[in-house]
């Protein structure tokens with residue numbers, strides 16, 4: 001989802017960067033400990049402790065030969081009642097137990113129960129808050145929880161339809177099984193349910209605009225909770241802030257809505273001949289071959305009855321299927337404008353659905369979708385047939401093949417949110433991490449990649465993704481929670497940093513300063529390849545990056561991801577001493593004052609007026625927090641500066657140069673040409 005930065009800006013003190021004292025990082029071992037393995041190793045370079053590798057998750061970070069994952073396939077028939085504003089559905093949920101464990105009960109998610117006025121989420125957040133329930137008093141009404149009947153098959157006896165005993169605990173439901181589900185077995189649940197739309201819900205909901213209603217429907221059907229090798233059943237409540245963790249499978253969904261509505265949904269539309277006009281089908285065929293946006297239903301057509309097929313019963317049923325997805329969402333409105341274009345040379349159809357008054361901004365939206373799909377395919381080619389952007393009440397939220405974006409006033413801002421939400425197609429829609437526990441594994445990864453798309457689309461314009469200044473303000477004033485903080489426990493005021501910006505910046509530094517794009521990108525692509533449609537943990541990511549980049553990065557992961565340590569490199573002084581050949585030479589005293597170690601870029605001003613650049617590896621901090629750089633060949637240095645190009649988020653820049661100057665950004669040379 002998209003995080004609105006105003007919370008962060010409101011709580012960050014301006015001019016905080018003027019602080020001269022490094023913050024106390026009492027919880028972090030300084031780099032200045034002795035080399036050696038006797039006693040407790042407190043070096044910044046000690047191996048990061050990760051879970052012991054096994055046959056499921058290997059030491060290289062790849063899924064092992066015993067890796068397993070559950071599977072959930074859904075057949076859903078739902079209808080939208082636009083008078084009562086209720087969705088009613090029935091669902092056949094086929095659950096494959098691929099684990100080595102016998103399951104005596106199943107856990108399912110009933111996310112709509114967040115919208116009860118007594119829910120835990122409603123108690124946590126004020127009604128109008130970003131993750132609040134806006135005074136909704138809805139929730140799921142279950143009308144059937146049963147085992148679906150099944151005929152006898154080889155090795156399995158017939159199953160009669162059986163009502164199941166269940167327990168609802170907030171947004172979670174435990175279904176007790178009459179017989180245990182052994183390893184390798186499958187069962188099918190038969191569920192029926194309904195829920196009402198609230199006044200203005202979280203990540204979904206309805207909006208009145210242009211004389212019509214846009215319905216955005218998500219977290220809308222009982223979904224399987226994940227049972228995995230790491231924690232067994234993942235039963236965290238849906239509180240509103242933390243996002244999702246879901247099993248992969250196939251969806252076969254029919255949606256019955258008033259015939260005058262257009263529906264956008266996860267998956268391939270299976271019955272266009274029934275729900276679209278011949279003109280619209282012809283335009284869609286044209287769009288599949290067109291890099292330019294093709295209007296499927298124009299602004300001037302939304303009130304034209306001829307833009308919908310004849311439907312004597314007053315409703316139409318739209319049929320969608322989707323493979324290798326972890327969720328399914330949809331939107332419907334009677335007055336959607338709709339356009340589309342080809343992405344990835346016809347492999348995917350990029351589409352936008354929006355109300356007529358959004359047209360002046362949104363007629364460019366499909367090209368934003370196409371841009372995002374094509375550029376993020378650098379990690380793995382976008383694997384789905386459609387990528388859809390819908391304009392409605394939700395500010396910015398991602399689902400497989402479909403995203404909801406609200407902005408309709410500013411083309412650049414619309415690009416920003418669209419690019420972000422479509423970016424989630426890779427993290428977490430393809431790479432299915434546990435968002436409720438690790439916000440950085442989806443929002444942080446996404447913010448990282450958003451940085452480069454923004455640079456490409458709007459070069460030389462302010463880039464808020466992986467942003468230095470925003471992180472520095474936060475680090476100097478409000479940093480309290482490491483990136484590993486579970487998503488629901490992150491302070492909402494700093495969620496934009498902890499969930500998004502800081503991990504985005506950390507990965508950008510790892511790519512552009514530490515490893516270089518070639519090594520980083522190779523490793524990142526391998527991470528996506530290994531864990532596509534699977535459930536990676538942080539350790540699987542760290543190990544895969546080290547495996548692909550060829551580097552033990554414990555010294556990087558620990559402070560950035562597990563602590564609130566900061567970076568402060570300094571030049572403490574310049575001395576003169578004889579070198580090993582007896583020549584008098586300059587010695588530059590460097591110091592690492594924060595809890596983060598990084599490589600050092602050092603610019604030197606020599607006595608003869610020339611300058612020299614030296615790149616020192618991170619290993620200079622092996623012996624602790626100080627390092628003496630001996631300038632070779634008996635040369636004299638008159639000034640030195642670390643991080644001369646402002647590549648690093650150094651929290652105290654005033655100590656970066658020697659001699660100290662009033663203006664830390666003053667060029668190293670006094671040469672009036674500005675040459676260094």
Ligand SMILES: [Zn+2]
Nearest residue numbers: 001002443446
């Ligand atoms: Zn997001």
